[in-house]
Amino acid sequence: MPVKILAHGDADGICSAALVRARFPNAEVWFTRPVTLAKDLEEIELGTTTIILDIAISEGHKDEIFQYMRELAQHDEVLYIDHHPLPPDVLREDVPATQFVHMIGESTSELTYKLFREALPPELDRVALWGAIADYATETDFVREELNKYDRRTIYMEAGLLSQALGEAGGEYHYKREVVIKLSRGIPPSEVPGIVERAIKSTRREWEIWRYVREHVIREGNLAIIYDLPSGSLSKGALYALGTAGTDVGLCTRRKGDEVDISVRRRGDVRLDLNTILRRITSRIGGSGGGHEGAAGATVPADIFDDFLNSFKREISPIIRRG
Numbered sequence: 001m002p003v004k005i006l007a008h009g010d011a012d013g014i015c016s017a018a019l020v021r022a023r024f025p026n027a028e029v030w031f032t033r034p035v036t037l038a039k040d041l042e043e044i045e046l047g048t049t050t051i052i053l054d055i056a057i058s059e060g061h062k063d064e065i066f067q068y069m070r071e072l073a074q075h076d077e078v079l080y081i082d083h084h085p086l087p088p089d090v091l092r093e094d095v096p097a098t099q100f101v102h103m104i105g106e107s108t109s110e111l112t113y114k115l116f117r118e119a120l121p122p123e124l125d126r127v128a129l130w131g132a133i134a135d136y137a138t139e140t141d142f143v144r145e146e147l148n149k150y151d152r153r154t155i156y157m158e159a160g161l162l163s164q165a166l167g168e169a170g171g172e173y174h175y176k177r178e179v180v181i182k183l184s185r186g187i188p189p190s191e192v193p194g195i196v197e198r199a200i201k202s203t204r205r206e207w208e209i210w211r212y213v214r215e216h217v218i219r220e221g222n223l224a225i226i227y228d229l230p231s232g233s234l235s236k237g238a239l240y241a242l243g244t245a246g247t248d249v250g251l252c253t254r255r256k257g258d259e260v261d262i263s264v265r266r267r268g269d270v271r272l273d274l275n276t277i278l279r280r281i282t283s284r285i286g287g288s289g290g291g292h293e294g295a296a297g298a299t300v301p302a303d304i305f306d307d308f309l310n311s312f313k314r315e316i317s318p319i320i321r322r323g
């Protein structure tokens with residue numbers, strides 16, 4: 001029976017894929033994103049076991065996604081493991097997978113590891129930890145318990161190497177597939193060819209972003225903005241914007257042709273659901289957006305960016321602190 005994995009290309013997605021591949025060593029690994037999931041599902045032959053990992057269900061694509069998923073599920077297993085919030089009008093039972101493992105607050109790597117635990121070599125618990133740390137999803141009983149088995153500094157170092165290296169790898173899917181295979185065999189990131197060099201390079205670039213943000217950040221009330229970050233990761237730009245400006249929320253943009261890519265981050269102790277805010281604004285004015293409560297992104301047509309920003313500013317004020 002052919003098995004196909006469709007995973008997100010970030011460290012959590014890659015660790016999840018490695019855990020699944022340790023269970024199904026012949027599985028093919030593909031990388032996808034919320035806006036391309038429907039198209040990728042359409043290409044899968046009926047009779048394939050399909051495993052979707054760490055891909056949010058996109059509001060604008062959900063009907064198509066569910067249609068293809070339903071067709072695949074009539075012929076074989078469709079397993080969907082994820083931790084992103086569902087679109088507001090979708091219930092768990094609406095997702096036509098044969099098995100839907102969904103929990104907010106735990107990384108997809110943790111969910112995947114726990115699902116296949118019995119069938120996996122116990123040392124792959126480290127892969128689950130690396131995925132969880134990379135997604136900042138460490139406040140769980142599982143992570144606390146598993147960290148006790150190792151030296152957490154070493155585990156964090158490996159997780160840091162992996163997520164920094166993958167941040168740099170972008171669309172290099174061939175390389176990412178190699179990383180999945182190595183991790184699935186119990187090889188730690190520090191021993192995967194190219195990881196250390198890539199991680200160092202991307203960390204140096206990250207400090208350049210940090211210095212750029214310190215000089216260019218614009219503070220508007222409780223929002224710190226970086227317009228048009230010339231290069232590097234928008235999410236790091238948004239994170240360092242709020243960090244250097246001392247605001248509750250950071251936003252970073254980059255123009256890409258007729259569209260603007262936007263990343264937003266908030267302080268951990270701020271009670272604000274960025275996923276819901278971005279989904280609401282984009283479903284009203286155009287574009288697409290979503291993610292997690294504390295970390296989300298959107299892409300909008302350039303001519304409505306000002307509307308987007310005004311709506312966003314209204315949505316985030318006033319902010320109520322937790323506790």
Ligand SMILES: [Mn+2]
Pocket residue numbers: 012013054083107108135
């Ligand atoms: Mn994730």
